[in-house]
Amino acid sequence: MTDAKRRILLKGSLTVGAVGAAVGTGLLMPRALLAAWPESAFTAEQVDDALKELLGTATHETSANVKIKAPDIAENGAVVPVTVESQMEGIESISIIATGNQAPLVASFNLGEGALGYAATRIKMAKTATVVVLVKAGDKVMSASKEVKVTIGGCGG
Amino acid sequence: MEKSIKIRARLKKDAVTGDTVTEVKTLISHPMETGRRKDQKTGELIPAHFIREVVCTWKEKEVMKALWSGGVSKNPYLAFRFKGAKEGDTVQISWTDNKGESGSATAEVK
Numbered sequence: 001m002t003d004a005k006r007r008i009l010l011k012g013s014l015t016v017g018a019v020g021a022a023v024g025t026g027l028l029m030p031r032a033l034l035a036a037w038p039e040s041a042f043t044a045e046q047v048d049d050a051l052k053e054l055l056g057t058a059t060h061e062t063s064a065n066v067k068i069k070a071p072d073i074a075e076n077g078a079v080v081p082v083t084v085e086s087q088m089e090g091i092e093s094i095s096i097i098a099t100g101n102q103a104p105l106v107a108s109f110n111l112g113e114g115a116l117g118y119a120a121t122r123i124k125m126a127k128t129a130t131v132v133v134l135v136k137a138g139d140k141v142m143s144a145s146k147e148v149k150v151t152i153g154g155c156g157g
Numbered sequence: 158m159e160k161s162i163k164i165r166a167r168l169k170k171d172a173v174t175g176d177t178v179t180e181v182k183t184l185i186s187h188p189m190e191t192g193r194r195k196d197q198k199t200g201e202l203i204p205a206h207f208i209r210e211v212v213c214t215w216k217e218k219e220v221m222k223a224l225w226s227g228g229v230s231k232n233p234y235l236a237f238r239f240k241g242a243k244e245g246d247t248v249q250i251s252w253t254d255n256k257g258e259s260g261s262a263t264a265e266v267k
Contacts, residue, residue: 036210036222036224037209037210037224038224042224042226078230078231079230079231080230081234083236087173087174098228101228102193103191103226103227103228105226105228106225106226106228106229107223107224107225107226107228107229108223108224109221109222109223109224109237110221110222110223110224111220111221111237112218112219112220112221112222112239113218113220114218114220114239114240114241115220115221115237115238115239115240116171116178116237116238116239116240118236118237118238119223119235119236119237120234120235120236120237121223121229121230121233121234121235121236122229122230122233122234123228123229123230124191124227124228124229124230
């Protein structure tokens with residue numbers, strides 16, 4: 001082997017080593033995670049369509065075991081805090097829908113092993129509407145909802 | 158634009174079950190543009206730019222994966238809880254947006 005070739009070979013193995021280390025430390029995310037974003041569910045304009053795309057069904061049952069916390073009146077529709085809590089067993093995902101938005105599905109949280117039925121975030125709301133939260137456990141989808149009045153600019157509405 | 162993540166992981170007692178759980182709270186700096194908003198001066202649509210996924214890992218396990226649309230507020234806030242972590246463990250939060258930009262941060266469970 002000539003010296004030049006040997007150099008190339010060494011360079012090559014070094015690069016592989018660096019990529020491997022990056023994956024190991026979590027700098028690079030596995031591609032499978034990137035591919036999972038359900039575009040059709042997030043772009044759907046009808047609530048039922050979004051739910052079918054996301055959960056495989058638009059059927060859900062109101063349950064006292066799903067709790068939603070959101071303000072009665074949101075003065076700023078751009079920042080509406082929503083908290084979801086449920087003690088159900090085997091929760092796979094928690095989803096938040098703002099029925100008045102052009103694209104109603106706002107967020108969905110897939111829960112891994114050990115994760116509890118709890119998620120809190122802040123959402124945008126285009127207008128006064130019902131916020132529906134859905135908890136999927138096995139083949140069941142349970143829900144809770146709350147109307148949030150949105151007063152744009154705080155002038156009352 | 159500055160992009161940063163604030164992350165905090167605290168052990169607390171679950172009010173209902175009494176179990177020790179880890180509550181992770183995070184705040185990410187991000188514009189979260191839906192792509193439907195118009196620039197007030199030019200009248201042109203502001204291109205979509207929002208976080209699609211936020212993944213939390215603990216001990217190389219995926220504890221939670223959030224899938225978001227542009228409907229999540231600007232500079233998004235996220236809180237969730239999980240069981241099993243101990244004081245001193247590390248949790249990592251990583252996000253990816255629709256432009257392929259990403260960021261991550263870690264926190265020690267306290």
